[in-house]
Amino acid sequence: MILPLSGKKSLKLYFLIFIFTLFIVRTDTTLTKEKKSILEILSGKFNPSEDSTYDIVPLQYATQTGLYIHGEVLMAFEEMAQAAQKNGFKIYINSAIRDFNSQKYIWESKFNGQRLVEGQDLKKTYPNEITRVLKILEYSSMPGTSRHHWGTDIDLGYNKNINQMLTNSAFESGEGLKFYSWMEKNAAKYGFCQPYKESPEKRNSNLKYGYHEEKWHWSYKPLSAKYFKIYRDQAKKLVPKGFAGSSYGENFYMDYVQNIHKDCN
Numbered sequence: 001m002i003l004p005l006s007g008k009k010s011l012k013l014y015f016l017i018f019i020f021t022l023f024i025v026r027t028d029t030t031l032t033k034e035k036k037s038i039l040e041i042l043s044g045k046f047n048p049s050e051d052s053t054y055d056i057v058p059l060q061y062a063t064q065t066g067l068y069i070h071g072e073v074l075m076a077f078e079e080m081a082q083a084a085q086k087n088g089f090k091i092y093i094n095s096a097i098r099d100f101n102s103q104k105y106i107w108e109s110k111f112n113g114q115r116l117v118e119g120q121d122l123k124k125t126y127p128n129e130i131t132r133v134l135k136i137l138e139y140s141s142m143p144g145t146s147r148h149h150w151g152t153d154i155d156l157g158y159n160k161n162i163n164q165m166l167t168n169s170a171f172e173s174g175e176g177l178k179f180y181s182w183m184e185k186n187a188a189k190y191g192f193c194q195p196y197k198e199s200p201e202k203r204n205s206n207l208k209y210g211y212h213e214e215k216w217h218w219s220y221k222p223l224s225a226k227y228f229k230i231y232r233d234q235a236k237k238l239v240p241k242g243f244a245g246s247s248y249g250e251n252f253y254m255d256y257v258q259n260i261h262k263d264c265n
């Protein structure tokens, strides 16, 4: 573009246009970035190790290395864990943030039969893909729909035996029942609730689908209730895709996301 100006006047004008363009480009990318990031968080498409909002769970509380969690959640958890310790319980975090790709790995290995579910190769026992998807969904989320993406949700146990701590029965007798009763009575003081408490039918009889009870899964409500609301508002942008069996999930994924206990709502 050639402007019919010359000398100092034209230089001044070009300079002003340049500054104005910079301003527009900058404002635009800032806005785009902000809008994008909440959807990225909700669908697990971000790297917590590159973002100072998230912290590593200290090893005294973790059953494995490299677990990330939202910084605010970690502070509340540590307070709760210290109170638990005074009452004779240790609390360990077995799983915290799982990003889209790690959830995809878990999901697809169950879908393809590489990882057994209740001792079964689901590809053989459920050759019909939709019934297989529903079987996996009893306890596992489709990638992009897991609350573990958010940095607010954790799987907890009272010892370091991860496999045992991922079963309801571990919290229903003896030491486990004592620990669970303490959590039920005290966790809310620190902001924690159980999204998958009781059966899906009991939680929300108006929803057709929902995860089974998970006595080990806890959520930091001050943050997760906000994310939950945004997820519902943005549901159409969060239709799960990009993994084996994803096409079967698009009609009912919101039932699974929404079927949480009223304590977490």
Ligand SMILES: [Zn+2]
Residues within 6 Å of the ligand: 095, 148, 153, 154, 155, 214, 216, 217, 218
């Ligand atoms: Zn969980």
